[in-house]
Amino acid sequence: MATFQGGLPDLTNPVAEAGTGPEVYVETYGCQMNVYDSQAIEGLLERDGFRLGDNEMGADVILLNTCSVRDLAEHKVISRVGEIRHRRTKAGLPQPVIGICGCMAERLGKDLRKGPRRVDLVVGVDSYDTLPGVLREITDAQAKAIPEAMRTQTGHRNDAHYVAPPALYPINNSHLVTIHKGCDYKCTYCIVPYTRGPQSEKAPHTILEEIRGIVEAGGREVTLLGQNVTAYKWRDGLDFAGLVEQVAEVEGLERIRFLTGHPKDMHPHLMDAIGRLDKVCPWLHLPIQSGSDRVLRRMKRLYNSGEYLEMIDYARKVIPDVTFSSDIIVGFPGETETDFQDTLEVIRRVKYDQLFSFKYSERPGVPAARLADDVPLEEKKRRLAELIKVQEDSWTREAAEHIGEVWAVVSEGEARRPAGSCRLRTANNRKVVLHDASLEIGQQVRVRVTGITNTTFAGELLA
Ligand code: SAM
Ligand code: SF4
Numbered sequence: 261m262a263t264f265q266g267g268l269p270d271l272t273n274p275v276a277e278a279g280t281g282p283e284v285y286v287e288t289y290g291c292q293m294n295v296y297d298s299q300a301i302e303g304l305l306e307r308d309g310f311r312l313g314d315n316e317m318g319a320d321v322i323l324l325n326t327c328s329v330r331d332l333a334e335h336k337v338i339s340r341v342g343e344i345r346h347r348r349t350k351a352g353l354p355q356p357v358i359g360i361c362g363c364m365a366e367r368l369g370k371d372l373r374k375g376p377r378r379v380d381l382v383v384g385v386d387s388y389d390t391l392p393g394v395l396r397e398i399t400d401a402q403a404k405a406i407p408e409a410m411r412t413q414t415g416h417r418n419d420a421h422y423v424a425p426p427a428l429y430p431i432n433n434s435h436l437v438t439i440h441k442g443c444d445y446k447c448t449y450c451i452v453p454y455t456r457g458p459q460s461e462k463a464p465h466t467i468l469e470e471i472r473g474i475v476e477a478g479g480r481e482v483t484l485l486g487q488n489v490t491a492y493k494w495r496d497g498l499d500f501a502g503l504v505e506q507v508a509e510v511e512g513l514e515r516i517r518f519l520t521g522h523p524k525d526m527h528p529h530l531m532d533a534i535g536r537l538d539k540v541c542p543w544l545h546l547p548i549q550s551g552s553d554r555v556l557r558r559m560k561r562l563y564n565s566g567e568y569l570e571m572i573d574y575a576r577k578v579i580p581d582v583t584f585s586s587d588i589i590v591g592f593p594g595e596t597e598t599d600f601q602d603t604l605e606v607i608r609r610v611k612y613d614q615l616f617s618f619k620y621s622e623r624p625g626v627p628a629a630r631l632a633d634d635v636p637l638e639e640k641k642r643r644l645a646e647l648i649k650v651q652e653d654s655w656t657r658e659a660a661e662h663i664g665e666v667w668a669v670v671s672e673g674e675a676r677r678p679a680g681s682c683r684l685r686t687a688n689n690r691k692v693v694l695h696d697a698s699l700e701i702g703q704q705v706r707v708r709v710t711g712i713t714n715t716t717f718a719g720e721l722l723a
Pocket of ligand 2: 443444453487488522
């Protein structure tokens with residue numbers, strides 16, 4: 261069951277006997293933190309008698325848990341509201357209650373209650389505890405019209421953290437555990453510090469209890485989550501390295517991953533701990549954003565490319581088999597071709613396993629919005645395509661070196677393609693597809709690497 265750590269009251273007055281209340285369907289957009297939050301929302305609603313649905317046609321209530329990081333992400337959600345309304349009308353079904361949760365709720369608030377695509381409810385990232393109560397009112401056919409103020413719940417509280425129940429179907433067999441919320445960095449392009457509020461840590465004892473609960477429920481792997489997990493700092497001075505040491509002591513837990521690390525906080529003692537602790541997977545997702553020092557300064561990223569590369573070299577020295585992934589933005593205001601080439605140089609140098617690359621998207625109200633968005637869209641697209649090509653070439657060359665190697669992998673379920681195959685993952689986050697669907701999720705096996713397709717390896721099962 262979902263709970264809270266901090267000063268939030270327990271729920272009372274369930275809407276109905278367990279499993280007999282209105283049906284709620286939660287659809288999740290954006291980052292893993294939203295995936296975790298959706299789990300918490302579902303846990304809270306289930307605890308209060310609501311039923312959980314898995315599609316928009318049967319549900320009484322549809323909650324869209326949203327992302328504001330790029331303009332396109334927000335547009336998708338607004339058109340999704342229109343699409344849901346249209347599909348329900350076309351099928352002759354009553355209109356559901358539609359709510360917008362997450363970052364868009366914080367950023368746009370009451371505006372989402374206006375216009376042709378208006379929604380019935382707006383609930384921001386720190387207000388999910390209000391959902392059962394408000395939904396109880398809205399879905400009660402006998403109830404009088406509820407006050408407008410109840411329909412928009414936003415604003416930040418740093419005293420309360422959600423603790424989601426262990427996921428029934430964890431992503432990639434890894435249970436998400438949010439360890440802190442918000443962000444105190446103010447990268448000039450980023451909306452997150454405004455939508456998610458200041459950084460606030462979940463208490464270590466709550467995190468450990470949550471992880472023990474996951475292990476008790478059969479989980480063997482966790483992914484510690486936060487906008488900057490590496491900036492974790494509890495009141496007694498416990499930092500991320502210290503927290504990971506404690507998590508590694510949880511009996512029965514086999515693997516620990518974490519997302520996202522900020523390069524500025526990736527200190528040598530943390531990398532030493534990652535290298536030393538067997539349970540901590542040797543995979544670092546360290547967004548560089550740009551390889552140009554001039555752009556990094558304008559982004560306020562608080563490191564330069566030289567420091568970043570030194571950190572990568574150190575990690576390679578102390579963390580056996582370590583792999584890297586990263587986020588990159590192309591076309592930040594004022595980015596010249598030379599700046600862009602500096603980014604490509606870093607990609608060639610680091611040899612990332614995976615890159616998440618984005619065209620710069622201006623966000624209203626952030627510091628970079630005061631700079632002219634002066635790289636034309638066509639040029640952003642060209643740079644993005646070139647960057648993707650450089651990454652593909654770099655990865656393909658690197659990946660080819662691994663053909664013939666024998667790897668320990670964990671099965672993560674059926675692969676989408678080809679039919680009858682399954683997905684597996686190494687501790688250092690390499691994905692392998694195997695022509696064998698008989699493995700159970702979580703099963704540990706050894707494979708020989710036989711080839712590469714796109715970003716995955718093909719493998720054969722060893723006895
Ligand atoms: N906290 C993480 C970090 O510091 O790298 C990242 C969080 S952010 C939600 C995920 C990624 O979205 C960022 O790493 C960045 O590459 C991208 N992003 C953020 N704001 C953006 C913007 N305005 N335009 C394009 N991409 C953006
Ligand atoms: Fe955004 Fe920067 Fe915070 Fe990451 S560290 S969430 S990019 S402000």
